[in-house]
Amino acid sequence: MLLRHTSKEVKEREGLTINPAKTCQPIGAMYAALGIHGCLPHSHGSQGCCSYHRSTLTRHYKEPVMAATSSFTEGASVFGGQANLLAAIDTIFSVYEPDIIAVHSTCLSETIGDDLQQITRKANDDGKIPEGKRVIFASTPSFIGSHVTGYANMVTGIAQQFAVSTGAKKNQINIVAGWMEPSDMREIKRLAKELGVKIVLFPDTSDVLDAPQTGKHEFYPKGGTTIPELESIGDSLHSIALGSISAEPAAIALEKKCKVPFETLEVPIGLTATDRFIMSLSEIGGVTVPDEITADRGRLVDVIADMEQYLYGKRVALFGDPDQLVPLTEFLLDLNMKPVQIVSGTPGQRFEKTMREILDARSPETKFKNGIGADMFLLHQWMKNEPVDLLIGNTYGKYMARDEDVPFIRFGFPILDRIGHSYFPNVGYSGGLRLVEKILTALLDRQDRDALEEKFELVM
Amino acid sequence: MGTNTHFPDPSVVREELIQKYPAKVAKKRAKSIIINDPQIIPEVQANVRTVPGIITQRGCSYAGCKGVVLGPTRDIVNIVHGPIGCSFYAWMTRRNQTRTESLTDANYIPYCFSTDMQEENVVFGGEKKLKQAIQEAYDLFHPKSIAIFSTCPVGLIGDDVHAASREMREKFGDCNVFGFSCEGYRGVSQSAGHHIANNGVFKHMVGRDNTPSEGKFKLNLLGEYNIGGDAFEIERIFEKAGLTLISSFSGNSTIKQLENSHTADLNVIQCHRSINYMGDMMETKYGIPWMKVSFVGAESSAKSLRKIAEYFDDDALRAQVEAVIAEEMPRVKAVIDEILPRTTGKTAMLFVGGSRAHHYQDLFTELGMTTVAAGYEFAHRDDYEGRDVLPTIKIDADSKNIEELKVLPDPELYNPRKTEAELEALKEKGLEINGYSGMMQQMTKKSLVVDDLSHYESEKLIEIYKPDIFCAGIKEKYVVQKMGVPLKQLHSYDYGGPYTGFEGAVNFYKDIDRMVNNPVWKLIKAPWQKKVATNGVSKGLEASYVTQ
Secondary structure, eight states, X not given: OTTTTOOSSXXXXXXXXXXXXXXXXXXXXXXXXXXXXXXXXXXXXXXXHHHHHHHHHHHHHSSOOOOEEOOOOHHHHHHOSHHHHHHHHHHHHHHTOOSEEEEEEOHHHHHHTXXXXXXXXXXXHTTOSOTTOEEEEEOOOTTSSXXXXXXXXXXXXXXXXXXXXXXXXXXXXXXXXXXOOHHHHHHHHHHHHHHTOOEEEESOOTTTTTOXXXXXXXXXXXXXXXXHHHHHGGGEEEEEEEXXXXXXXXXXXXXXXXXXXXXXXXXXXXXXXXXXXXXXXXHHHTXXXXXXXXXXXXXXXXXXXXXXXXXXXXXXXXXXXXXXXXXXXXXXHHTTOEEEEEEESOOOHHHHHHXXXXXXXXOTTOEXXXXXXXXXXXXXXHHHHSOOSEEEESTTHHHHHXXXXXXXXXXXXXXXXXXXXXXXXXXXXXXXXXXXXXXXXXXXXXXXXXXXXXXOOSOO | OOOGGGOOOHHHHHHHHHTTSOHHHHHHHHTTEEEOOSSSOOOOOOSOOOOTTSOBSOOOHXXXXXXXXXXXXXXXXXXXXXXXXXXXXXXXXXXXOOOOSSTTSOOOTTOOEEOOOOHHHHHHOSHHHHHHHHHHHHHHHOXXXXXXXXXXXXXXXXXXXXXXXXXXXHHHXXXXXXXXXXXXXXXXXXXXXXXXXHHHHHHHTTTSOOOOOOOSSEEEEEEEOOBTTHHHHHHHHHHHHTOEEEEEEETTOOHHHHHTGGGOSEEEESSHHHHHHHHHHHHHHHOOOEEEOOOBSHHHHHHHHHHHHHHHTOHHHHHHHHHHHHHHHHXXXXXXXXXXXXXXXXXXXXEOTTTHHHHHHHHHHHTTOEEEEEEOSSOOHHHHHOGGGGGGOOOOHHHHTSOOOOOOOOTTTOOOSSOHHHXXXXXXXXXXXXXXXXXXXXXOTTOEEESSOBHHHHHHHHHHHOOSEEEEOHHHHHHHXXXXXXXXXXXXXXXXXXXXXXXXXXHHHHHHHHHHTOGGGGSSSOHHHHTTSSSSXXXXXXXXXXXX
16 A cells, blocks of 8 residues: 555644645746746745746646746845845846746745835846846745645736736737646637637646647747737726636736726536636627537537446545636536545635535535645545545545555646646536546446456447 | 767857856856866866856755655655645655565655645744644654654744754654754755755664664665665665665665664765765764765676675675676676667766766766766765865855764764774775765866756757757756757656666666667658758757747
């Protein structure tokens, strides 16, 4: 047994987190900043933060992940990191020539009280920011929230610091991307194009973290939301935030600054969340849904109907991030499955309330916990007490899956041991189809593996 | 591509590497970019601060302490005191393999423990939560040891992890709790964390168990972390040669082994950078000499085994070692003979770690390949130039912050295993007793040595030298490969290995052959793109801002 010290007996813990179902804010900020074209993320803290975040993102995407660091030493930690950040800005613009530096803070710089707004203003006053270049920032203390919070904070920083209201409205709709993969962002753009609605998607990591092999390393890949696009979001007709935790704060900031009205939806994972997204985008954009999209939807429903016997009643344990877990839970319920155990390390009462509403209506017996104490150790204990048929979560789940001999689907962040998430979306109807295919393959492979010889089926 | 005679002029290369930097940065970097001369080894600036904004390979002190040195010991519960990230990122990502004797033996390596510090803990102090976490770990697991690792905010708010550890240790009575002040901002790289870890293991573990160990030729293997099973292969060879491994520091190790390690008669050091402090301290306190070895490369492994036999000065051991080498070498030779025609004459660059950039040159030599440029990520001058330069190294403010333990001979346990005269005689036979001659003496004249290579410099070097393979870590992997050059990860081995010993050499030869001769590198251009290329093959090796 890999996790041989995990006992069945659940005891309340107050001090110790074991096998977390979250990580810290700055990595989310780094990921979000990679979704801006020509942007170099910058970690204002010790070298280790930047190194760990780059390593984790690199392992997840198998792609270059460029970011710089303020390289704090003990001196900087005592006297403040202003000198380090000013020096970093100078070095970065000279050597790496980005259009934008997106600075995020760390637990170290937050604890000593470095004020990123003041330091970046000073950089500007001191002439360290070349003409036409930008330095933006987000405060991302690691001791609050999770990586999802950090993503939200950076996206909010992007909206606040780029959006301009010219007074002339543009016939376009903002889509604030919640934490999703490059493949998902590409799919959102494809769906909007198919609908015939002009959108600005931000951030957008497609063509950044799924770059082709060309024999040339593009330090700033061709993808990412551009500065003119980001400046234009203040003139858009409307915003749709995909994800109440990771995307909505940016939409709120934009409404405050530029009076762009917004609506918050879930990340369109699964059938009904995609339905809501398509309805909303078509209504706001004033278009009718084309037949192609309706047919895509029909194909997904068709597969669910055809294979319902294999899905019905299957007990699923899940762990991951709020804006994925909410629509995924809903989708599993639509599939007639039973999401029975769910944890997320990301805190938040709103997330808890949304989950409880969904579960109370359709699966009141489900165990759900988020925030402090909601870790994979607890989930594993639940699984030991009430076995499940399927586990869905990031790569770390493979240890529990192996120990408990449960089929496992990789979903979420980080996925360190498989490819696919960068290239094949989970959102939209095609993403739903992919998820159903994965679920069925996992379950049916298990049925094949375990079937007695006389019960081994050719046709399923 | 590349034999010695086709090297670009290294002084021109150096100018090229630094010309884009702001003047002050260029001046600083120039001191870390050195043209090698193995006869008169020039000084390399190393173990100094990275310029802020430079994209560096380096990590932090915590990574060196918890991630590197303490991580591989399987039965310690390692609790990281801080916000969640630090523990999360070090969770199994270093591939320290471990093998318990039974299915019920303690193994906490697959677990991640953290106090998950929240804002109120930063504001009002986190010691209470830390003690609570230690109590909970004790209640849940009853481990023999719990180690506490401080992250950046812990040092700043003044949580005393040592006092908390002491209090809990006394409270439990049967669990050794100890702490490490390895905040990420200490020192200039992982290196500070290695030193802090050495101090802690020496103070809190080594020497706690005086049970006399069995075996005629007893040794510890220092600076071997069992990545990809490296330690397993060395263990196999030791056993075959009749050597008794008391403890490894720290791959595949247990608390008991570390606590009993002072009963060994020799410390062999693999990774000099991360563990040399331990060698020195154990020599002073217990009289155990240390010797630099390397089990990376078949020839190096044979050489190291012979050195160990020479140290123990026993004819039966010498004979056994020769028998092992004679038995192992034929299969190694069969593989290298087959591969050599495909790798000979190719070039490599190694920018990694604090010892690996040296060790792996032996494997490339065995493959008939030339190392045209190399450097470390977090080494000190002695790892480049040899330990003779130690007295001349200036201790700067960043190093001063790292505690130097005052070690004295143990009144009861100090027992010099060899006399001064015996040690001198061994040194004369070429054994690196309490010594290390560094990387540069082995590298060719006019090869390039670069410390703490930046991302910008790496792309420039690749563009200029067009090496056949580049060795570094995960952050560099896909950048370099996007340029059409295969990158071998020498931290994680691209999830392969082992690379030590005889079996490891065979694995490495095969991996490098596969990588440098992989057809995928010829598939980069689509057929319709090849029409415009001069020779129908991708010219590759471009970095966007280098060519702009």
